[in-house]
Amino acid sequence: DVKVTQSSRYLVKRTGEKVFLECVQDMDHENMFWYRQDPGLGLRLIYFSYDVKMKEKGDIPEGYSVSREKKERFSLILESASTNQTSMYLCASSPQGEGETQYFGPGTRLLVL
Amino acid sequence: SQQGEEDPQALSIQEGENATMNCSYKTSINNLQWYRQNSGRGLVHLILIRSNEREKHSGRLRVTLDTSKKSSSLLITASRAADTASYFCATDARGNFGNEKLTFGTGTRLTIIP
Numbered sequence: 229d230v231k232v233t234q235s236s237r238y239l240v241k242r243t244g245e246k247v248f249l250e251c252v253q254d255m256d257h258e259n260m261f262w263y264r265q266d267p268g269l270g271l272r273l274i275y276f277s278y279d280v281k282m283k284e285k286g287d288i289p290e291g292y293s294v295s296r297e298k299k300e301r302f303s304l305i306l307e308s309a310s311t312n313q314t315s316m317y318l319c320a321s322s323p324q325g326e327g328e329t330q331y332f333g334p335g336t337r338l339l340v341l
Numbered sequence: 342s343q344q345g346e347e348d349p350q351a352l353s354i355q356e357g358e359n360a361t362m363n364c365s366y367k368t369s370i371n372n373l374q375w376y377r378q379n380s381g382r383g384l385v386h387l388i389l390i391r392s393n394e395r396e397k398h399s400g401r402l403r404v405t406l407d408t409s410k411k412s413s414s415l416l417i418t419a420s421r422a423a424d425t426a427s428y429f430c431a432t433d434a435r436g437n438f439g440n441e442k443l444t445f446g447t448g449t450r451l452t453i454i455p
Contacts (some may be wrong), residue, residue: 234428261442261443269447270429270446271384273443276436278440284436284438286442309445310369318384324440326441327433328441329374329389330376331386332385333383335381335382335383335385
């Protein structure tokens with residue numbers, strides 16, 4: 229069974245804090261993704277990575293950065309958290325190739341006060 | 342950018358009835374996928390249909406694709422209370438280096454009334 233885990237289910241942070249969200253997958257997938265999900269907006273892609281140390285901006289990268297030092301781990305970093313980054317964050321992974329399924333973690337609900 | 346738009350945004354039906362959700366998209370695709378999300382959880386893949394396919398079945402799920410209208414529909418037959426969830430369509434897109442990524446729609450919230 230593919231397993232994608234995220235470091236926290238719920239997180240509360242203060243404005244201005246640096247926030248790390250961690251995602252680990254155990255299926256040796258090349259691709260990893262970070263999305264945020266907000267009511268009425270669906271899932272929006274923040275960043276994705278198709279190889280170690282490789283990253284590409286998604287649709288809403290502003291205010292975020294990522295790190296992929298090892299194939300199984302993809303971190304999302306909020307350099308200085310703001311209240312408009314309060315959201316549900318979802319990590320996913322997939323094999324390389326066309327038409328591949330994305331496997332999602334359970335999500336991290338982040339509240340920035 | 343949002344590629345897929347699901348319709349309706351919310352749907353409530355009686356258990357045992359069929360549920361139909363629609364997805365429209367804007368640009369050409371190679372494939373379209375449907376995912377399901379239980380409340381507060383991650384998404385789970387349901388079914389994929391390729392651009393050269395018109396219809397696909399998986400258990401109680403039936404997906405159609407009309408590339409001329411840039412639309413897809415997901416039909417769940419004989420609905421059960423456990424089908425209560427949000428359903429998303431996702432279309433493929435290409436990153437700068439040709440790697441595939443998905444663009445998700447806004448979802449349909451389905452409620453099955455026992």
